[in-house]
Amino acid sequence: MSVLKLKEQGAKKIKVTLKKSIIGKKPDHRATVKALGLRKIGKSREIDMSNNALVGMVKKIEYMLDIEVIE
Numbered sequence: 001m002s003v004l005k006l007k008e009q010g011a012k013k014i015k016v017t018l019k020k021s022i023i024g025k026k027p028d029h030r031a032t033v034k035a036l037g038l039r040k041i042g043k044s045r046e047i048d049m050s051n052n053a054l055v056g057m058v059k060k061i062e063y064m065l066d067i068e069v070i071e
Contacts, residue, residue: 003058006069007049013070017044020064032057033064046070 006014018038022030036057037045047054058065 001067003055003062003067006067007055011049011069014047014049014058015044015068015070016047016058017042017066017068018064019066022064025064029061029064032061036061 003014016036016038018033018041021041022033036047036054047058049055058067
């Protein structure tokens, strides 16, 4: 599900997991993955949906991520 739809539904926190390799991806997408603190495939981070900058970063690379809602 799209991160923007989750935000509209009122999700407070999400868990993002890196599912695809950054090899061969655009340099700005690689930098975004590193800025989110995702170093290896399978590693996860919790993201607060109230921070619009982080939501935008997740939206940019959501094709490489698995996104879950945290209650």
